[in-house]
Amino acid sequence: MNRAFVSLYVLLVFSVVAVGWGTDKLWQVFNPAGEIEPFEQEFFAILEFELAAVPDEKIFERVVELNQELELHIDIYALDEFAQSSIAQDIAGGGLVALFDEQGGRQIYKQLAQRDWVVRVIKPSEIAPNYALYKNAFLIFFYLAIAVVVYFWVWPLSRDMRTLEMQTKNVGRDGVVDTVNLAPSSNVWSLANAFNVMANRVKELIHSHREMTYAVSHELRTPLARMKFALTMASETEDKTKLREHLASVREDVSDMDALVNQLLTYAGFEHGDPRINFQQGDLMALAENVVANLSPLQPNIAVSIHNELTSEPRCEWVLMERALHNLIQNGLRYGTSKLHITLSQTQQYYSVVVEDDGSGVPEDERARVFEAFVRLQATGAPKQSGFGLGLAIVKRIAHWHKGEVVVTESQWGGAKFTFTWPVTGF
Numbered sequence: 001m002n003r004a005f006v007s008l009y010v011l012l013v014f015s016v017v018a019v020g021w022g023t024d025k026l027w028q029v030f031n032p033a034g035e036i037e038p039f040e041q042e043f044f045a046i047l048e049f050e051l052a053a054v055p056d057e058k059i060f061e062r063v064v065e066l067n068q069e070l071e072l073h074i075d076i077y078a079l080d081e082f083a084q085s086s087i088a089q090d091i092a093g094g095g096l097v098a099l100f101d102e103q104g105g106r107q108i109y110k111q112l113a114q115r116d117w118v119v120r121v122i123k124p125s126e127i128a129p130n131y132a133l134y135k136n137a138f139l140i141f142f143y144l145a146i147a148v149v150v151y152f153w154v155w156p157l158s159r160d161m162r163t164l165e166m167q168t169k170n171v172g173r174d175g176v177v178d179t180v181n182l183a184p185s186s187n188v189w190s191l192a193n194a195f196n197v198m199a200n201r202v203k204e205l206i207h208s209h210r211e212m213t214y215a216v217s218h219e220l221r222t223p224l225a226r227m228k229f230a231l232t233m234a235s236e237t238e239d240k241t242k243l244r245e246h247l248a249s250v251r252e253d254v255s256d257m258d259a260l261v262n263q264l265l266t267y268a269g270f271e272h273g274d275p276r277i278n279f280q281q282g283d284l285m286a287l288a289e290n291v292v293a294n295l296s297p298l299q300p301n302i303a304v305s306i307h308n309e310l311t312s313e314p315r316c317e318w319v320l321m322e323r324a325l326h327n328l329i330q331n332g333l334r335y336g337t338s339k340l341h342i343t344l345s346q347t348q349q350y351y352s353v354v355v356e357d358d359g360s361g362v363p364e365d366e367r368a369r370v371f372e373a374f375v376r377l378q379a380t381g382a383p384k385q386s387g388f389g390l391g392l393a394i395v396k397r398i399a400h401w402h403k404g405e406v407v408v409t410e411s412q413w414g415g416a417k418f419t420f421t422w423p424v425t426g427f
Contacts, residue, residue: 007187008153015149023142036096036108044096044110047074047119051112059117073122079111082118091118160188164195220260223253277320277401281313284321284344284353291325292342299333302340302357309345316351316402316422324398324406327391328355328418335359336415346424350404353420356411367408371396395420 047066054062063076082088087109090097097109106123160182167180179196182189227250234246285308296304332340336357343354362370369375373393392406395418399406404422411417 008150011149011153012146015146019142019145019149023138023145036098040098040108041096044108044119044121047121048110048112051117051119056115056117063119075120075122077118077120079116079118157187160186160192164188164192167195167199220257223256227253277317279315279317281315282318284310284314284316284351287318287322288325288329288342288344288353291322291329295326295329295333299336302333302336302338304329304333304340304342306342307344309343310351311346314346314351315424320398320401324395324420325353327395328353328420331355331391331418332357332359332416339413341411348424350421350423354417355420356413356417357415358411358413359415361410361415362408370408371406 050066051059051062059076063074066072067074079092082091087097087099091109091111094111094113099107099109108121108123109118111118163180163182167178170178179199180192182192186192230246230249230253234243234250237243237246285306288306292304292306296302329340329342332355336359338358340355340357343352343356345352345354371392373390375389375393395406399420399422402422404420406418406420409417409419
């Protein structure tokens with residue numbers, strides 16, 4: 001808004017000055033009122049000589065007599081009457097000043113030498129029949145020139161607005177969301193950037209919705225089929241032991257479905273938008289130990305170690321950081337074989353949490369994809385792992401909210417090494 005206002009204001013001021021100057025020069029070509037002819041100079045010299053000896057109290061009477069004798073239109077004024085006029089300085093210089101009046105009549109002014117009187121002679125216009133036409137033509141030219149300048153300022157703005165309008169209609173009609181590429185000089189460049197942010201967000205949501213729909217239908221189909229089979233078998237058996245086994249299988253499938261729903265709700269909450277984050281200092285080592293204490297009993301065969309290299313208490317959103325640590329450590333316990341190592345460290349610019357295991361690792365060509373929602377990589381020959389492919393996607397979102405990043409590389413034991421970093425300052 002400010003940019004558009006300033007550019008339009010500067011353009012209008014410059015245009016008015018430039019077009020006004022050009023129009024004035026062009027008008028002087030057609031209407032050279034300021035040029036004094038030699039005979040006019042001689043006439044005023046005679047007139048000034050004639051009035052030089054006339055006393056002030058009789059000068060008006062003498063002017064009336066000259067009008068009658070010469071059949072001219074001569075007026076005389078006191079010099080003070082021109083004090084507030086635009087031609088006062090020119091008249092006071094003693095020279096002849098020529099102007100055209102509204103009817104096209106030529107008016108010539110001259111101050112009498114050594115006296116405070118100004119004589120005006122009105123000469124019938126030689127261009128009177130066309131004067132009004134010329135005047136109106138030049139006025140129309142002036143306003144049309146300003147209109148053309150404004151049009152060329154408005155046209156790019158209108159073009160860019162139409163581009164945004166058409167793209168918005170496309171979004172509403174068929175869901176196609178394409179970014180809008182406008183030049184940085186455009187007055188709606190910031191609006192186009194905001195539209196592109198929205199377009200990318202819509203693309204992410206559409207992609208997430210499709211992935212979620214596929215994942216839910218796929219993940220629910222298997223436990224539902226098992227439940228249907230177990231219920232069918234339970235209804236056909238009279239053996240209480242087998243009946244309990246079938247019911248236990250149903251409860252297990254219900255637990256899987258409940259876990260899926262909880263994961264989906266959690267992920268949907270993280271995808272809803274940027275939350276209000278409250279960054280505070282705290283003990284990251286204590287948080288990591290608490291998460292390990294809660295998760296390590298699930299995989300007692302994996303030895304977990306924590307190495308603390310922090311020299312100060314990090315600033316972060318602790319609820320989100322706990323979720324990130326939980327997902328990273330749970331992922332390491334799920335895919336690790338015998339050991340899991342956690343390193344907490346910092347530099348002058350960044351804090352970092354590193355979680356590395358001795359599992360099969362993540363192939364290099366899959367390391368970017370592993371953070372996408374509903375992606376679960378399966379190592380060749382390894383037993384199928386549980387989970388829904390949402391944990392690392394949530395970690396990536398948390399890293400984004402902390403203005404940091406999370407990457408995966410190869411650990412010192414050949415497994416996966418996840419590094420979560422975020423800036424020391426900037427919150």
